Amino acid sequence: MELSEIQQRVTRVVADVLAIDPAEVRPASNFVFDLGADSMKSVELIAGFEEEFDIEMDEDKAREVQTVEGAVAFIAPYVK
């Protein structure tokens, strides 16, 4: 899968889960600091990514991902 497609789908999941305008979701956006994800929303984001890409991620490592571009890079190896 192309990185641009991963990026697009990640942005959509983030906007859906956090109920924000997709235009606000930028590659450098920090889930907590810029987009307001609390701990519950962080869990929902991980679940949303797994469902979107039909993958199962290492949850502890996934929690360490802080930004949208970080999420794209983290998901990429799972969907190759």
Next chain:
Amino acid sequence: MAGASGQDPSWLDPIFSPRSVAVVGTTRVPGTVPFDIFHNILKDDFQGTLYPVSPGERSVAGVKAYKYVVDIPDPVDLAVIVFPSSVVQLAMEQCGQKGVKGAVIISAGFREVGPAGAAREEEVRAIARRYGMPFIGPNCLGVINTDPHVHLNASFARRMPAAGSIGFLSQSGALCTAVLDYAHAKHIGFSKFISFGNKADVSDIDLMLALKDDPATRVILMYLEEMTDGAAFVDAAHRVIHEAGKPVLVLKAGRTRQGAAAAASHTGSLAASDEIVDAALRQAGVIRCQTIEEMFNNAIALTYQPLPRGRRVAIITNAGGPGVLTTDAAIAEKLELAAFSDRTRDIFKRSLPATANIKNPVDVIGDARADRYRVALGSALEDENVDGALVILTPQSMTDIDTIAEEVCRVAAVHDKPTYASFMGETDVASGIAILQKRNIPHYILPETMCRAFARAHDFRVEKDRHRSPAIRFADVDTAAAHAQLDAAIAAGRRTLAPSEAMHVLEAYRLPVLRSDVARSAAEAAVVAARVGFPVALKVESDDIVHKFDVGAVLLGVVTPAAAAMAYDTIVANVRARQPEARIDGVFVQRMAGAGEEVILGVKRDPAFGAVVMFGLGGLYVEIFRDVAFRMAPIPPELIRDMMHEVRAFPILTGARGHTPRDVAAVEECLQRLGQLAVDCPQIQELDINPLIVRDQGDGCAVADARILIATP
């Protein structure tokens, strides 16, 4: 920022008294720390302007929210940061850019969780220092200021405490909430209530000094779990007590003796860290408490009532038994029952029933109503022989409890002497107790705690007014010679000094060492013995043998040159037989001290408190009873005397129960010189003078044996 003894006193005003506060990272979810802190500030009527910073939310609790702190159009004095630790550095960076003047970081997940957290904490501190933005925390409950012009509850405590004169500082946030609950029930108010958590920037010492200059704070209470810079803490506490006249009460956790066993000297093993903490706090004049209850028992006495000018108390009671109990408790605390003047006794005679006891304790009889309490308390407080009053009440059927409580408050308020009360019982006396508590009469369930609090308040008054001379510095010492001896051992890679070397170090500081020298042969031992004077003691000179008596390497009471030569051979033979691998550098020959009382003096270098000096009586008193006292060096003369009197066996030296009075002044001088040596020679890790033989009064003392351990570089 931290370690701010020279700071402008107003440097923490943006944290304590902000005109505007941003809660950075708040949410809309009640019951969470980020929401509750915002909500507490809002509902507890903060007098400034409040801004929620909450990315992803348009408003919080009906207040317009900002995505970033930099989006707030007005200046922000204080940022309360409640974001998860992973993004606190981003929030602090933005606060710096915004020109925020101070911060409280509530978030956990820093030094307390390990190296990664510690690195994060360091990063946050670096940002704060770059922007000159002091912060409290992280990992804390928050900050409360009850000043009606501020009224800030930037914490996640369940309630805002009432205004009062007690400043409370705590390393534990959880303890804060328990204390607030306890204080609420007892109508105790606070000026400032601060949980400082990891103290990554603003330290407990900074906060104590800030409260020293805070006009709303009269008494400072602290809960501590560690004292990383004990010497600075003691210095700051001393300033608070003696410059501002404010009592400092400390509840310090961790009183175990673990670790002491590993120490290599007597002084090391006796100076467990908590004993040093205890001594250092006492040296500063801090009142150390063992429980929260004890801390508040003392605090209410110190905060609400004048300090007692003396120890003479008047006990006023409507019950004989509790009067006797209170008398016992007072005597146990070294208080005195005041002897009333003739005038006071005349008033009692005229005003109280014939059956009343008009001596101290004054028994106004079981059927007493408020008028008798008024006369008894008022007259007692007027009496110049009385320094304070202790009022006891037990609830009989005719006792008008609330009226008596009102009367006690009224009478106490017009006198400049302290009045404390103990309304004994629970249910019937509850409303009377509440009246007393609300009107600042310290109340105690038990007479014993009441007397203890009175005694501590008096002790504080004495301490506060006490003159302290600077420590004496002797000019006749040879610091260079002591350094040369110690540095030579360090250069040789050794951790201990030989007995002769230790004696040279002590001699350089004019401590009274006995004449001595090292002999390398039996013939030389005879010559040395004749030179130093008989009787002599001989012991092996060897780094490898710690317990010299155990291997037969010490012989005492040798009185002729021939015997000295034989003693030399015996010692060498014993060592060869019992510890053949030990290196022998000769035999140390020393004139014996003669008759006297044995005492032990010592030094230990503590990582937090620096050089600490120890004093105790020798033998059993040290080994079994651990009857020793410590002070941080250098020690002012008054504290040397305090230290000696603190040792329970000390009266043996002054001639108690048939003992010969010994030369105490000579011991005092030894302790002063030892303190100076400890300060001047940081190479010394531990030092024992054991024993110092104290001769009869006027005859001085003599160092019979000494051991010095060198600090590892």
